[in-house]
Amino acid sequence: MSEQKNKIEFIKNLIAQDPPPADKQLRHNEALLKKIKRRMLLVKAVIIVIYMVLYFVAFGAFMLQNYTDNVVHSICWGTASLHILLWSFVYIQRGNCMNMEELIEKMLDNDEKRRNKNQNLFITIVAIMAFVFSSFLLCRSFFLTNNLKAVQTSVSILWSTIFFLIFYPFRTASLIGILWFEYKKMELNINNSSDGSA
Amino acid sequence: MEEDKISDAILVLRCQKRDESAFQELVNRWEPRLYYYLRRVVESDSAVWDVLQETWLAVFQHIRKLENPRKFPAWLYQIAHNKTVSMLRKEIKYVQITDEQMSNYCENNFVFCYDIEQVEAIHELLTKLKLAHREVITLYFLEGFSISEMAQIIGVSEGTVKSRLYYAKHKLHELLKGAKNV
Secondary structure, three states, X not given: OHHHHHHHHHHHHHHHHOOOOHHHHHHHHHHHHHHHHHHHHHHHHHHHHHHHHHHHHHHHHHXXXXXXXXXXXXXXXXXXXXXXXXXXXXXXXXXXXHHHHHHHHOOOOHHHHHHHHHHHHHHHHHHHHHHHHHHHHHHHHOOOOOHHHHHHHHHHHHHHHHHHHHHHHHHHXXXXXXXXXXXXXXXXXXXXXXXXXX | OHHHHXXXXXXXXXXXXXXXXXXXXXXXXXXXXXXXXXXXXXXXXXXXXXXHHHHXXXXXXXXXXXXXXXXXXXXXXXXXXXXHHHHHHHHOOOOOOOOOHHHHOOOOOOOOOOOXXXXXXXXXXXXXXXXXXXXXXXHHHHHOOOHHHHHHHHOOOHHHHHHHHHHHHHHHHHHHHHHHHO
């Protein structure tokens, strides 16, 4: 114990031999925080711009749906606006889910972590494939002449989006549940150990 | 000591969630140590501050990739080392030492005791060591890193770290003896 104390004292004294000058440190920290804030703002601005562009494109598609005379095109533009909007929501939900998963991963061992990562990768690949395939179907349906076929394609396209729009919030909720149980377990353990020591 | 490690790990977790105040606290906690380390390996004072800033920016940028928050100290020093090396390479001052033959028998030949009365002398004598030796012994004194952790930080083999540590301890021991005799 005394050796440990000695070591701590030694390190403290060693650092004290050449401490950073207070004024320079203050200036450096201010500059550092300014840079970091600027970077964070830049990231936020980029995300906001991306979403603004997406919403404008979706709104543009919605407007085209109102102004076109062709029934198939009207259906397709309407579907396209919903397709863009809903997939942007799916992406937001995925972000939330990933944040929760990062927290959960800290509690897992290496095997479980790997399994979890593979599972997430699989879901992401399926989601990307669903997006690409449905976008392809949507583009193709613009060239259809049959109204009924166009409606059927539109509905089937939106189903895949809806699936992920439901899937991610449920997954996030289940992760929150796991975290809550872990927290309760920890709380109980703390209470037990403090009762035992008392 | 253990409490500090736990609170550091919590700060790292908060930083991973992009908590600015946690990052500020982390900087305040680690800056004096990091500054001391960088002052031992970088000559000019302005370069030290540049490397320090680059290190913290890299920490902020990549902290989400750090899987185990308890490994933050080694990870931080690794970034600082890499930034220092890339800066020193521009000035061609970083010399790789290839004396790995010593590694087989030099382990723990000198057990350094943390003698508080010798702190000032050690601090002064550190400047007389070669850069690569000084770096290893500073990491050893400051954080008590293991050989494998130091090897990971510096990016060399464990054998090289062992031999550098041996030389550094040996030289410091001799210098301390000389200083006492004077």
